[in-house]
Amino acid sequence: MQTSQVLPTPAKRHKLLLTFNFLLLTFLSRLAAPASPSPSPSPDWPAHAVWYQIFPERFRNGDPSNDPTRDSLEDPSYVPKDWQVSSWTMDWYSRAPWETVQDGADQSDIADNFYNHGVFDRRYGGDLQGVLDKLGYLHDLGVNAIYFNPIFYARSLHKYDGSSLQHIDPYMGPDPKGDLALIASENEDPASWHWSAADRLFLKLIVEAHRRGFHVLVDGVFNHTGRDFFAFRDLKANQQASRYKDWYVVTSWAKPGDPNSKFTYKGWWGHDTLPVFAATADKTDIAPGPRQYIWNVTKRWLRPVVDGQPAQGIDGYRLDAADERPAKFWTAWNDYVRTLNPDAYTCGETWKPASQFVAADGFSACMNYFAFAFPVKGFLIDDRIPASRFASLLDSRREAFQPGAIPVLQNLVDSHDTDRLASMIVNRNLPKYPPDGDIPYDDKNDVRSNAAYDLRKPDATARAIQRLVVLFQMTYLGAPVVYYGDEAGMWGAHDPDCRMPMVWKDLKFDPQSIDPRGKPRHPDNPNFDPAIFAFYKSAIALRNAHPVLATGSVRFLSPDDKSQTLAMLRAGSDEDVVVAINRSDSPRVIRIADPLLNWSSPKVLMTTRGKLPTLTRDPAGWQLKLPPLTAAVCQGPVAPSGQVAAARPPAKNDAH
Numbered sequence: 001m002q003t004s005q006v007l008p009t010p011a012k013r014h015k016l017l018l019t020f021n022f023l024l025l026t027f028l029s030r031l032a033a034p035a036s037p038s039p040s041p042s043p044d045w046p047a048h049a050v051w052y053q054i055f056p057e058r059f060r061n062g063d064p065s066n067d068p069t070r071d072s073l074e075d076p077s078y079v080p081k082d083w084q085v086s087s088w089t090m091d092w093y094s095r096a097p098w099e100t101v102q103d104g105a106d107q108s109d110i111a112d113n114f115y116n117h118g119v120f121d122r123r124y125g126g127d128l129q130g131v132l133d134k135l136g137y138l139h140d141l142g143v144n145a146i147y148f149n150p151i152f153y154a155r156s157l158h159k160y161d162g163s164s165l166q167h168i169d170p171y172m173g174p175d176p177k178g179d180l181a182l183i184a185s186e187n188e189d190p191a192s193w194h195w196s197a198a199d200r201l202f203l204k205l206i207v208e209a210h211r212r213g214f215h216v217l218v219d220g221v222f223n224h225t226g227r228d229f230f231a232f233r234d235l236k237a238n239q240q241a242s243r244y245k246d247w248y249v250v251t252s253w254a255k256p257g258d259p260n261s262k263f264t265y266k267g268w269w270g271h272d273t274l275p276v277f278a279a280t281a282d283k284t285d286i287a288p289g290p291r292q293y294i295w296n297v298t299k300r301w302l303r304p305v306v307d308g309q310p311a312q313g314i315d316g317y318r319l320d321a322a323d324e325r326p327a328k329f330w331t332a333w334n335d336y337v338r339t340l341n342p343d344a345y346t347c348g349e350t351w352k353p354a355s356q357f358v359a360a361d362g363f364s365a366c367m368n369y370f371a372f373a374f375p376v377k378g379f380l381i382d383d384r385i386p387a388s389r390f391a392s393l394l395d396s397r398r399e400a401f402q403p404g405a406i407p408v409l410q411n412l413v414d415s416h417d418t419d420r421l422a423s424m425i426v427n428r429n430l431p432k433y434p435p436d437g438d439i440p441y442d443d444k445n446d447v448r449s450n451a452a453y454d455l456r457k458p459d460a461t462a463r464a465i466q467r468l469v470v471l472f473q474m475t476y477l478g479a480p481v482v483y484y485g486d487e488a489g490m491w492g493a494h495d496p497d498c499r500m501p502m503v504w505k506d507l508k509f510d511p512q513s514i515d516p517r518g519k520p521r522h523p524d525n526p527n528f529d530p531a532i533f534a535f536y537k538s539a540i541a542l543r544n545a546h547p548v549l550a551t552g553s554v555r556f557l558s559p560d561d562k563s564q565t566l567a568m569l570r571a572g573s574d575e576d577v578v579v580a581i582n583r584s585d586s587p588r589v590i591r592i593a594d595p596l597l598n599w600s601s602p603k604v605l606m607t608t609r610g611k612l613p614t615l616t617r618d619p620a621g622w623q624l625k626l627p628p629l630t631a632a633v634c635q636g637p638v639a640p641s642g643q644v645a646a647a648r649p650p651a652k653n654d655a656h
């Protein structure tokens, strides 16, 4: 999670945006935790996972009868009485009348209008029934694992401000009113907990997802809660007399009869909307009260028991802001998770070098921004680092991880915290590359921070680059993640624009014809894009059909900085696959010349553009000519029982 999604007021939003970069630098400079001597435990299925990330409020409205109400918002008094659920198919930058009520006179200030008055208070009504209705779509796409952004009860649209972690958000299930009454009767004791209508629908979703071969991961937000969380509400009302007084970090108490006294507390990165759970006195763990609560909710969702009977549970957690809690807490929590389900997968959120963090904290893996998304942006998207640096960055950052973690890293390019892949590509000429710094990523990627940021639809060239990125993601080592809607053609800047309602084939969208200032612009058609969907589908099918892409070793062959080309060998016991990539704007001949490859009759399986190219013999091996901005996948020998590996001499750097 990042800060911009939780800014509570316009003034605070502005201030916090200004301080974000400074805080991020401070955050990145924290020292990594020491390594643990044993490798992270990794179940087998996540290596074969193709993830699909769902932002639930924006995926599909399967039940309009449960849509959020004005009273359900974080601060209903902040929006006018005529607030209503937004139209799923409207131009994203057009605004309903209720959104314009608080606009200032100066319409030139983007921050004071579109972005601060309305868009974060919009609700579109996405829910669990919508996901159930679209499991067939996901199956058709070929993904086999779903990662849900938070689905537990919270008043915001993003739900990183939990009101309850033991309940699914009532507005995502069939009976919001009944669920809210039930939630109000509970406390931290699991004996007081019921299964709400939304909870039961989620359990049904798990069963249906498992039946179709999906694994299910949910977002665990254990660092902080929202102000509506039962323990915090009690603390606020009863101050030092509250039984939850040790759950949070209170910096001053409100004293009865003293109007000058004020209740203040530590919020996540200064956000008073997100009170942070207290740590133990020695700072090595979370305080006992919230810690036990986290243990109890973890058990509830991993090993649910409903009406006295065991039910199917989730397959793991993605942990929000995971690197902000001590290793001791996570090690114990990860151990506990595996006593509940030895095959569970746990994935920590971090944006920095993470190999030590994954090993020390006992996670299966992490969101792979640093060792995957950053190099991909530098070479395939921005074309600003040479092919050889792309290869060496991927190699060195990958090999820093313990071997068991590498195939199960979540290889993402974009997420709910970044601009969308298609918009990164449209804006590929904007990032400023510092001479000695890392690759700029998630930096000034919206029109609020950069007036030059282009909101338009990707053109044919941008789509060609998108296909390169996706093919590389589907053929590289580590589990690929598709952010909802990228496969349907969606584009968009940083939050909130990366969270537009999903485009569906059966819905007709208004053209995007105005900008965030309300000024007309060249209309773009945002409707479902069957061509890009077909490409994602075939690239995912390729990965699913060739296990070597999930588990084989990886080695880059002859990266050529002059031509911005390279090839990647994925070598397995039964099969060799080579991916040839031309990132340049000209046709290039790529040589697959490696003494270790003794291919007799290779074939081309797939290309990102045009007809399948032809492989021709070369004195040193094979070669193929690729059009500009094109990649192709070639298959070498295929033989059962490890014969391919047996025929191949070992290579020094032929490692995971």
Ligand SMILES: [Ca+2]
Binding pocket: 061, 062, 063, 064, 065, 066, 067, 068, 125, 126, 127, 171
């Ligand atoms: Ca709904």
